[in-house]
Amino acid sequence: MKTIRSISTLRGILDSARKKGRTVGLVPTMGYFHEGHLSLMQSARRECDIVVVSLFVNPLQFGPKEDLKAYPKNLKRDAQMARKKNADILFVPEARDLYGPQYQTFVSVEELSKPLCGRSRPGHFRGVATVVAKLFNIVLPDKAYFGSKDFQQARIIQQMVKDLSYNIELRILPTRRETDGLAISSRNIYLTSKERASAAKIYGSLNSLKSKFRQGERRVGQLEDALLAELKRHFKAAAIDYAEIRDAETLLHKPKIGKKAVAAVAVRVGKARLIDNIILGE
Numbered sequence: 024m025k026t027i028r029s030i031s032t033l034r035g036i037l038d039s040a041r042k043k044g045r046t047v048g049l050v051p052t053m054g055y056f057h058e059g060h061l062s063l064m065q066s067a068r069r070e071c072d073i074v075v076v077s078l079f080v081n082p083l084q085f086g087p088k089e090d091l092k093a094y095p096k097n098l099k100r101d102a103q104m105a106r107k108k109n110a111d112i113l114f115v116p117e118a119r120d121l122y123g124p125q126y127q128t129f130v131s132v133e134e135l136s137k138p139l140c141g142r143s144r145p146g147h148f149r150g151v152a153t154v155v156a157k158l159f160n161i162v163l164p165d166k167a168y169f170g171s172k173d174f175q176q177a178r179i180i181q182q183m184v185k186d187l188s189y190n191i192e193l194r195i196l197p198t199r200r201e202t203d204g205l206a207i208s209s210r211n212i213y214l215t216s217k218e219r220a221s222a223a224k225i226y227g228s229l230n231s232l233k234s235k236f237r238q239g240e241r242r243v244g245q246l247e248d249a250l251l252a253e254l255k256r257h258f259k260a261a262a263i264d265y266a267e268i269r270d271a272e273t274l275l276h277k278p279k280i281g282k283k284a285v286a287a288v289a290v291r292v293g294k295a296r297l298i299d300n301i302i303l304g305e
């Protein structure tokens with residue numbers, strides 16, 4: 024596995040691989056790898072000839088009061104882990120190379136970026152869509168791999184690929200969890216052991232919601248009230264950023280669950296803002 028920082032070096036290598044008919048898979052990440060990232064790399068390894076893992080803590084997607092500076096980093100450990108998963112290239116671009124002086128071009132997936140995390144993190148998804156569009160333009164992957172833990176992000180990238188006519192197959196893979204159900208996240212290291220124990224209640228609450236759905240409840244108001252009540256048993260009301268059920272395709276709020284909905288939650292636990300979701304239906 025090669026670690027590459029330069030955009031032109033990466034392009035050169037990938038151009039010659041493509042000329043030989045090799046397919047390219049891209050796994051975009053912010054590093055500090057865990058089982059979630061590794062599962063994406065593993066699928067890419069199975070499905071593509073060349074696996075490129077990008078590692079870039081994208082300043083554009085962090086708000087001024089967010090954890091850009093504190094975001095966990097360990098390039099050496101990440102490189103070892105990606106190598107173990109047989110990635111071919113770890114692409115670690117510099118912010119100054121991606122966003123030069125006078126940088127002024129942004130991608131905004133308008134409607135899907137408004138609710139849920141978009142409301143409490145203004146500009147976040149514009150930052151995500153912009154960096155992913157740039158990575159797609161640099162790597163020109165045949166397939167790109169994302170986790171459904173970041174459900175809204177995955178929907179936004181799907182929409183961007185469709186709207187901007189990218190010729191890329193998106194692979195959205197299931198959320199990897201700890202044994203108690205907590206969605207694995209690089210930000211889980213911010214948690215104290217007490218906070219870590221209570222964090223598992225997020226998935227627990229989503230599962231209780233699923234039982235109510237399975238018992239036949241389809242009214243979104245009733246289900247959201249139950250979800251919020253359950254979360255409030257474990258977290259302070261002010262810590263709950265949102266707990267909502269929305270159409271899985273449009274992310275619109277509807278009175279009744281149709282074919283497929285997403286129940287999505289964001290909760291502040293200590294220094295971490297944790298998100299999780301489950302699908303209701305299908």
Ligand code: AMP
Binds near residue numbers: 060
């Ligand atoms: P990040 O480094 O947090 O930006 O995540 C990089 C990619 O890994 C994104 O597509 C995430 O959705 C995905 N990912 C993060 N956590 C998980 C997880 N627990 N299970 C599966 N995929 C994940």
